[in-house]
Amino acid sequence: MKNCKTPIIPHQPVFTGEKKTFDRKAICVFAATGFFLDDDTYYKEQKVVRPAHEYTIEGNAIVTGAPYFKWHYNPIERPLEQIVQEFAVLFESIIKEQVGDKKVILPLSGGLDSRTQAAALHYLGNEVQSYSYAFEGGHDETYYSRKISQACGFPFLEWRVPQGYLWDTIEELASLNGCYSEFTHPRQMAFLDHYAAMGDIFSLGHWGDVLFDDMGVPDDLPFEEQVKVLSKKIIKKGGMELAESLWKSWKLEGDFSSYLTHRIEDLLKGINIPTSANAQIRAFKSLYWAPRWTSTNLSVFESQKPIALPYYDNRMCEFICSVPEKYLAGRQIQIEYLKMRMPSLAKITWQEHRPFNLYHYQWDKRPWNLPYKIIDKIKRSAAPQTLIQRNWELQFVGPANEKKLEHWLFDNPDFSKWIDPEVVSGFYHKFAKENPVYYSHSVSMLLTLSLSTKQNS
Incomplete structure (x- = not known):
């Protein structure tokens, strides 16, 4: 008999039960969304232990289990400046605990999560090897990553993801992620043999964009509308059609659409944050999306070196529950942290709002962004070419x-x-x-x- 305490956001699954009977309903959900919902697996008898629970497990079965944390929204009103200071202390403490004096391997992008990590690691004085990659025949996604690494003084490697790389690695990837995620997203597989020589530990920025932003809905959004929003967020293009086809071919009872809606309703009711639709939707995503989709391909990194996930830390989740939604909206905390800790990083263009940086990204609207959009359109028209923009284009075309x-x-x-x-x-x-x-x-x-x-x- 052993005790098991799962993190609030687990980075790897713990399975209990046996592989016996295919759970075709669960597989239909997987087909529609790209991840298994709640504790589902490929099999009815096998389950994944839930987040934020303490379990007693004997052999391959759960004996007892109970939650030790429940997502909530209890905002403590204080100035944004104070919240940013609290975040700085917490974030840097977590990173220091996680990586110590090890050489850090840092993937960089043009967004905010890894940029915030870069600022913290620079402030803490860690040795860092940074890197980024772009599609072969696609936009140069390494452009802003390179600028961030230069501002921090980090060595930087840039790679091109080659056409068709998937087929040489697909069986290894299937073994690493257990086929609990589709294969077109983990581009890191293309460079698997590079990582071991780069450093001692990965510091990964997963889930920062969810915790430190609003969900784009009014806080008083009715429950039924929240269910619709979540359905729209999790169901992929063509996913519903595929799931319904499988459901019919397997002659399952009822209809798939109603089944999935009822599953989402039941899980959302269990969260029960009536005062904030944004907090409730964020909690749903953190409970069911993060561990069953975002975490699945972390196994690729972990197959080469240990991984650290500062945004996954239990203390970060608890901190989020105390922050008023008005300060989470629009990534304000990370933006103000970067301005405070490392202004040179804040001055680098925010890729999502190019050509604007963190000091004037609010201008990314008409009429201020019109000159950039016009010039960009002229450039694309003058040099027409087919650019690789999506993961699947590299692997299927x-x-x-x-x-x-x-x-x-x-x-x-x-x-x-x-x-x-x-x-x-x-x-x-x-x-x-x-x-x-x-x-x-x-x-x-x-x-x-x-x-x-x-x-x-």
């Missing part, structure tokens, strides 16, 4: 990619026994001939389910 994709979709006998080949061919045709953007998720999920037959055999 082109003759070589199509051959590999078709192999996994149509030459896997175990997959054909489980998923109706007509469903597979129908969605592949829609992807290849009708609307690749809309049906890319559907095809990616079918690819994942095909690989899962190997993992679950």
